[in-house]
Amino acid sequence: MPRAVDRTARLTAVGDAVVTIATETGFTAVTIRSVAERIGASTSAVTHYVGSRDEMLRIAVRREVQVRRSQAEAAMAGRHGAVALRALVEWAVLTADEATHRFWLALIVGAPNEPILRAELDAFNDWWDTHIRNMVEQTGITEVQHAADLLNVVVDGLVIGAFDDGTPWPRARRLQVLDATWRAIGIAE
Amino acid sequence: MPRAVDRTARLTAVGDAVVTIATETGFTAVTIRSVAERIGASTSAVTHYVGSRDEMLRIAVRREVQVRRSQAEAAMAGRHGAVALRALVEWAVLTADEATHRFWLALIVGAPNEPILRAELDAFNDWWDTHIRNMVEQTGITEVQHAADLLNVVVDGLVIGAFDDGTPWPRARRLQVLDATWRAIGIAE
Numbered sequence: 001m002p003r004a005v006d007r008t009a010r011l012t013a014v015g016d017a018v019v020t021i022a023t024e025t026g027f028t029a030v031t032i033r034s035v036a037e038r039i040g041a042s043t044s045a046v047t048h049y050v051g052s053r054d055e056m057l058r059i060a061v062r063r064e065v066q067v068r069r070s071q072a073e074a075a076m077a078g079r080h081g082a083v084a085l086r087a088l089v090e091w092a093v094l095t096a097d098e099a100t101h102r103f104w105l106a107l108i109v110g111a112p113n114e115p116i117l118r119a120e121l122d123a124f125n126d127w128w129d130t131h132i133r134n135m136v137e138q139t140g141i142t143e144v145q146h147a148a149d150l151l152n153v154v155v156d157g158l159v160i161g162a163f164d165d166g167t168p169w170p171r172a173r174r175l176q177v178l179d180a181t182w183r184a185i186g187i188a189e
Numbered sequence: 190m191p192r193a194v195d196r197t198a199r200l201t202a203v204g205d206a207v208v209t210i211a212t213e214t215g216f217t218a219v220t221i222r223s224v225a226e227r228i229g230a231s232t233s234a235v236t237h238y239v240g241s242r243d244e245m246l247r248i249a250v251r252r253e254v255q256v257r258r259s260q261a262e263a264a265m266a267g268r269h270g271a272v273a274l275r276a277l278v279e280w281a282v283l284t285a286d287e288a289t290h291r292f293w294l295a296l297i298v299g300a301p302n303e304p305i306l307r308a309e310l311d312a313f314n315d316w317w318d319t320h321i322r323n324m325v326e327q328t329g330i331t332e333v334q335h336a337a338d339l340l341n342v343v344v345d346g347l348v349i350g351a352f353d354d355g356t357p358w359p360r361a362r363r364l365q366v367l368d369a370t371w372r373a374i375g376i377a378e
Contacts, residue, residue, distance in 0.1 A: 024302075025217050025302070026215050026217055026298065028214050028215055028217060028218055029217055102301075105294075105297075105298055105349075106298070108294075108349060108352045108353050109215065109294055109295070109298055109352065111352065111355065112291075112352065112355075113213075113214070118355060121353070121355075122355065125353065125354070146365055146369065149362060149365065149366050150366055150369050150370070152346070152350065152353075153342075153343055153346035153347055153350055153366050154342055154343065154346055155346070156345070156346040156349045156350050156353055157341070157342035157343055157344070157345040157346025157347075157349070158342055158346075159349075160294075160297060160345045160346070160348075160349045161341065161342055161345050163297045163298065163300065163301065164297050164310070164314065164341075164345055165314070166300065166301075166307060166310075166311065173338060176335055176338065177338055177339055177342050180335065180339050180373050180374070181339070181373070183373060184369050184370070184372060184373035185369070
């Protein structure tokens with residue numbers, strides 16, 4: 001009978017493989033078989049720990065999203081209003097690396113066809129939107145939804161822009177776009 | 190010996206199947222086999238017209254991109270400066286339908302792993318960037334690159350935003366983001 005530590009280690013390996021395959025090739029390439037091959041195990045060894053492909057996706061994506069959410073919370077910790085808002089947005093578009101952005105893009109692209117991905121992405125977006133709206137309100141801006149929309153479009157655009165161009169934009173180029181956005185929504189710097 | 194019209198009809202069917210599969214599932218799902226199945230032909234019937242998967246991708250993507258480029262050129266036709274710029278951007282984020290945006294996203298996501306896709310996307314982006322820069326210059330704005338960067342980030346963000354949220358944003362909500370962007374780059378309305 002496997003010990004608890006084995007189960008945790010195995011689920012971690014499965015989750016890492018799901019994230020790696022999704023990042024490299026997209027979620028359509030994530031199957032029980034491809035994950036088993038990646039971790040050098042049999043498909044039955046994988047299904048011993050996750051009952052189905054859907055359960056495997058949910059466990060892996062939820063864990064990965066939770067890691068990103070914890071990073072975002074750390075970036076905002078002890079901050080408020082405009083300063084916290086800038087910290088969250090800079091975490092999203094400056095700190096996160098290319099692999100993280102590729103995983104996020106795979107999640108967005110996969111969500112229309114995979115309800116499990118849609119649900120995990122929606123849960124993260126609810127958390128994100130609540131924080132963005134609260135911080136925008138704290139800055140004293142009255143058109144909260146307009147400001148949040150522009151911020152969200154710019155964050156998505158900076159994340160995807162790196163792949164559209166083929167090479168990630170340097171930090172200064174991203175910062176210039178953020179500065180223009182900050183001026184556009186009327187937050188004093 | 191097949192007549193020219195047969196060849197054209199077959200290449201059109203192959204191209205349509207490539208675009209449909211890429212739009213639905215991504216370019217990793219586009220194979221000679223999946224295209225043959227989609228059009229109800231044998232794999233050898235497909236390879237009779239396209240020598241390889243790469244050639245099939247190039248023909249299909251180039252044709253699809255050319256259709257979009259013609260639409261964009263029609264939107265700008267007879268216009269100049271700020272008016273032409275707005276027409277091009279509105280074509281990209283308001284006129285194009287969800288399937289078109291999904292295809293574009295599939296192209297961007299597939300480009301890092303598929304040099305054929307990267308080359309076709311780069312060719313389109315060169316065309317796009319040249320037009321954006323020329324029209325921004327015609328408006329009299331001096332910081333051309335800064336304005337072009339913000340515009341491109343907003344266009345990418347509006348395209349991806351529909352999938353991030355799960356439902357496309359209504360036209361008025363997209364227009365509001367464009368209006369804020371226009372004010373940010375200092376183009377008189």
